[in-house]
Amino acid sequence: MLLLAVDTATPAVTVALHDGQSVVAESNQVDARRHGELLLPSVDKVLAEAGRTLDAVTGVVVGVGPGPYTGLRVGLVTATTFASVLGVPVHGLCTLDGLAYAAGLAGLEGPFTVATDARRKEVYWARYADPRTRLTEPSVDRPADIADEVAALPAVGAGALLYPEVFGDPRGPEHQSAAALAALAAEKLAAGTDFLPPQPLYLRRPDAQVPKNYKVVTPK
Structure with a gap:
């Protein structure tokens, strides 16, 4: 292999x-x-x-x-x-599962939160029971909106380090x-367990979009 x-x-x-x-x-x-x-x-x-x-x-x-x-x-x-x-x-x-697993290799047993920087003052995040067991689906939120869910847990990832006032115990690893x-x-x-298909998990629409009221001009 x-x-x-x-x-x-x-x-x-x-x-x-x-x-x-x-x-x-x-x-x-x-x-x-x-x-x-x-x-x-x-x-x-x-x-x-x-x-x-x-x-x-x-x-x-x-x-x-x-x-x-x-x-x-x-x-x-x-x-x-x-x-x-x-x-x-x-x-x-x-990607969050990879960070969770890395946190386990660094000695963090769980439960804990993984959070990465989603820009726009938001984070991608999920909660874990341990380094191999994710409890929630990945989400994108403003840190203040999830404070009650994450404040009591250790947290890993760049998102947690960016918002220490929300994530109660931010620590490494910082990056994937x-x-x-x-x-x-x-x-x-x-x-013999399953994997995800190689499809992007965006969670929100890309910045580049077709303008509203866009008119398609075709040759006569």
């Missing part, structure tokens, strides 16, 4: 290789504006560090969000393209890790 994991749903451009037992190489860069520039070089970097070639990959793991439209689709398009070219399966995982995402995927594959 050799899993290639990628996630661009947050400002982190993160890539990892997992051989079914452990992570063999990873790359993590935080730059919210350069997902498209950084992702493919990061894939090349982890393959070179592991001494592997792309055709050795047996499955692709991708974070499906929630996340902003532009960044999220970079990882999803890249993952599905790799999987199609290689003829291997692509496994979708919630493809290494954690890959390890979670390897666990799920070994257990």
